[in-house]
Amino acid sequence: xxxxxxxxxxxxxxxxxxxxxxxxxxxxxxxxxxxxxxxxxxxxxxxxxxxxxxxxxxxxxxxxxxxxxxxxxxxxxxxxxxxxxxxxxxxxxxxxxxxxxxxxxxxxxxxxxxxxxxxxxxxxxxxxxxxxxxxxxxxxxxxxxxxxxxxxxxxxxxxxxxxxxxxxxxxxxxxxxxxxx
Numbered sequence: 001x002x003x004x005x006x007x008x009x010x011x012x013x014x015x016x017x018x019x020x021x022x023x024x025x026x027x028x029x030x031x032x033x034x035x036x037x038x039x040x041x042x043x044x045x046x047x048x049x050x051x052x053x054x055x056x057x058x059x060x061x062x063x064x065x066x067x068x069x070x071x072x073x074x075x076x077x078x079x080x081x082x083x084x085x086x087x088x089x090x091x092x093x094x095x096x097x098x099x100x101x102x103x104x105x106x107x108x109x110x111x112x113x114x115x116x117x118x119x120x121x122x123x124x125x126x127x128x129x130x131x132x133x134x135x136x137x138x139x140x141x142x143x144x145x146x147x148x149x150x151x152x153x154x155x156x157x158x159x160x161x162x163x164x165x166x167x168x169x170x171x172x173x174x175x176x177x178x179x180x181x
Contacts, residue, residue: 042089048081088112
């Protein structure tokens with residue numbers, strides 16, 4: 001698999017980025033409904049339910065800067081399901097913005113896979129660390145320490161040249177825990 005294909009798979013990471021609206025709603029959903037819809041789409045993707053993923057997205061759904069529409073997302077979920085592979089969905093901080101009668105949700109989504117379609121061993125560690133950074137910068141200590149902790153668990157036995165990053169993550173967790181006491 002080429003790096004471009006891995007990036008395309010990883011770029012979906014941004015999948016629910018622009019234009020999420022709950023299908024069938026006649027009034028503008030509030031932020032809690034939008035966040036619940038995002039969680040529902042992530043759960044449907046993890047369960048291989050392509051129809052449920054697509055049904056929750058607005059007709060003008062736009063992921064990855066216009067490179068990924070509803071149909072493409074549904075097809076990706078179907079592909080994973082047909083291959084018997086599992087999709088993992090890691091959601092970064094969500095920003096919700098009102099645009100007229102609609103709400104627009106922007107976030108980074110990282111998809112991980114149980115097989116060769118998405119390469120966890122290359123991208124999951126750095127993704128978990130980056131999510132820790134994003135949540136730390138947003139002031140969300142609980143999620144930041146969660147993602148840094150998952151990173152540490154994944155890389156604790158990594159090659160020696162990668163251990164400084166593990167040490168850094170442990171230090172960030174300790175610093176946030178001290179500051180939260």
